[in-house]
Amino acid sequence: MPPERHRTTPIVRVRTGCWSCRRRKKKCDEVRPICGGCKRNDLGCQWPTVIPGRRNSGAPNDLSHADLEARRSSPSKVIEDIDSAQIPGSPASSRRQSSTSSPSSAGRSPGGDSTDDPTGRAQDQNHNQNQNQIADRRNSYLSSTSHIDNNDSSLISIGSVGNVVPRTMSMLPGYDPDSYTLISHYLSTTADCMANGTTPVNPFLVQIVPLAFTSDLLLQLVIAQSAAHRAFRRRDESDAIAQSHYTKAIQLFRSGVTEFIDGKEPNPLMLLVGALLMCFTETTKGDMTGTVFDHLTAANSLLIKLLAQSDRAVPRELKDFVIEYYVYTASVSMISIDARLSGQLFLNFDLEQRARELLTMQYVGNLCGCWLELLLLIPVIFDLGRQWMMEETQTVVPTADDIAMFASIQAQILRWTPFPSVDPEVYLAGLIFQQAMLIYLYTSLGGYKYTQDGMYRGLIQTAVTEAMTYLDELPASARINSGMCWPIAVIGSCLETIEQQDRLRTRLAAMASHFGIGNMHRTLQLLEAMWHLPAADTGPWNICRSMQQKEIWISFA
Template identity: 75%
Template sequence: MPPDRQPRVQRIVRVRTGCWSCRRRKKKCDELRPICSGCRRNDLRCEWPSTVPGRRNSGPENDSSSYIPADRRSSFAGSIEDLDAMQLPASPLSRRHSSTSSSPGLSAIIEEHLAQVPAQDETIDRRRSTIVGDENALVASMAVGNVVPRTLSMLPGYDPESYSLLSHYLANTADVMANGTTPINPFLVQIVPLAFTSDLLLQLVIAQSAAHRAFRRRDDSDAVANSHYTKAIQLFRHGVNDFIEGKESNPLMLLVGALLMCFTETAKGDMTGTVFDHLSAAHTLLVKLLEQSDTAVPRELKDFVIEYYVYTATVSMISIDARLSGQLFLNFDLEQRAREVLRTQYVGNLCGCWLELLLLIPCIFDLGRQWMMDDTQPTVPTADDMAMFASIQAQILRWSPYSFVEPEVYLAGLVFQQAMLIYLYTSLGGYTYTPDGMYKGLIQTAVTEALSYLDEISPQARINSGLCWPIAVVGSCLEKPEQQERLRTRLTAMATHFGLGNMQRTLLLLEAMWELPASDAGPWNICRSMQAKQIWISFA
């Protein structure tokens, strides 16, 4: 590098010689053997490598590392050297630390703090020895084989509980959030790398994992989950303020953060409608992101973010009362970007192979809204209403799942297709529910078809994680007790297996709807049941 150019991040100077204790503490070692002055002063075990760079013929009589078997010394020393050579980026959270942290960064913080106090204070020396000794003991206890891990230095400021939650996310939460449509899970390959570059996303991942674990334990008052959720909200607000003040120009992290918060509510089974606040924030941020050059964000990540938002926004619209609100979460520009993704025959872990169907939901919502909000509502739909109705119906009927997808994905696509038909057939209010009318029969046919496809999918199949919306649409039209019991059994099994709160809340909402008269059935009355029972959920 030319002398006039300096690296953006100052290189961390690490101790290359001396005993292992001084290296780990990043302190200069005077190399007195068998016990150096630093270890003697701090009452630490003084351990030496088999060979020290810059010293020749170090005899075994002075080598305290001889207790390590000869065939394992090289790998142990190599691992330590690799750790010393690694350089971590600076993190705003690096100043936040707890007494249980065992990262090398914690040692540096403690040593820097204690160095400001007179060294001859024996009480402080003993305290320093205790803290560093405990840290080394914890690192040693967490070692795998002879490799000392970089455990908490990767996440400065996080305690061991956070590591447990991160492990839970990798092993469980990410798995149930994706529907298994593709062998690559974007909640792992896209979200996790981003999380390790952003304190906000990392906290959100941990908060989502905590919410999922708490629901699995059926513990709504889980203190750990509540604490991490509060931290996530605070970090998100701080990020929004920085974005508004111009301190951060790239909306990607905030956008992904808002979407993660939506799915955190999904895991919690939130009933207060908080998810819609996150969704509104995500809408604004996605518009900002799409204004940037396509080269600013990798194509795979951008496609996933678009899928993530479109899926969450479209299936959440059913929770909005079309009689009172014209709110749409998908504007024309976002819809066009989604259709660009669709032209590549995109198959995703949220929208499966039915992205085309999801893009019709706003069209149906707008059709129903215009009909229901018309104060001078005629007895039959207008010609324009019927033309739009026929166009949407034709698009749904000619749609079919991609032939190359897995059988369960194919069946799930057919379930969505029947649910879309039910949503459309019930969009024209009273006209749909005329006694013994044609559309009444079409609705029951679609319900029967959807239930038969659902029966072919195991309640434990991963594809179920994305089926709450069609299940709610179909379930809202069930009149026969045996059909209701079939769906009740299925949702109970799904909630038990996946541990996602929205599955249990979906059943809770349907139970409320099944108590209503037939005239109040149908997906357009889901929002009214929410209002009556104060259950505000998204079906994402």
């Protein structure tokens, strides 16, 4: 056995040569612009960029800060970065490469470059082929994303991982590319427009989205809501994609109801959230057929069944949000019911008590803001007005019981004040709700408003003037406006001057344009119709009659 020889001098690998020589593992004579090796083998001679004051500045993966910032700003440049990154070969490929090296080549001197170098030529040809394949893949990817709507360009924004769903999500088999676009639209736009921004945590993201990814029904409803929102923002009521997803959502909901009735699904949570999502989908699209009230009726029964279950069956935060969701939607929808013809109440005593439990915690929500206490007075005022209107012979002066109830409600409204901890815009919105509640109360005993002496006209107009002042202080683009249709409708139904009507008209048009919620546009349509009516036919208690005349059946949620 021959004695083992030890290397006396270390191997020095040149790291300053051209890329072709480095790739072929040949010594480069570093003659610029074309080194001797590339000249002999007729190869393209490329040199690394030198960054002063930095070691190994020519390495392909080393980028300056300016380069990184420039590449981050362009999706196509980021793709180029990914394509050009040098990925190490697998151990198996390394072994194959070393096993194919011949003894002669292994013993060849680093300087033994010759004009005949088939191995080097083959490596360069393979490299060129790989580069061509990378370019083809890049062009294919860019062409596949070129149809994305400008409003949904965030789909290919690499930096916004939190609000973007990849187009090829393997965890959602069976969903087409439009669905991914719509989910991204929901995450980035629709969810923000649904919540009023009262709290830093948006429940339409934190509560609804995790549930949606566990249920095909809820996920389809989220997609349908997003599609309806996007269609209205584009002013395209015939949007085929929105109609298709809406139809599919209705079919899935009906199927879920059937399974629940048959006892195949004992937990009503998914159906309940689904019914509430459908209410807001109608709100988003600006539906005028009254479909929202069917969904609300279904949600009422499902919520009662859910609350009958153990509190441990549903997380507390989710249950609180669901209660707020329903109470808010049901309360503001009562004004759309004709109290003269129907005694229907969407909010029964048990649900009202559940909501009052939230008041003990000074609950502030993304739908009811800080005025949950005021919302819970809407059914009480509705019942007071209904009893007055249902009397066969209305006297000029209400009964003692009517006056006592009226005074008690008025005192509670006047005593109410927004929580001091809320943001200024939320505080201002609370004051607007307070004035709208006073108007709703003052007009509940209709015989008073239109008596000859007009003893309540002064109170109503004072509340209207104060409410309009607060509205002028609140920007139309503030997120809190997403839940302001009800007070605006109440206040707007009592406006008597053209100047006030123009101010509110401009505001609602700006809100509808900014948020893209159809209900804001329908509210304006309804008020436009009421502003042409005699004074005796206006006011919040005549909103339902105007709806019937103009065939605009909407909720103000």
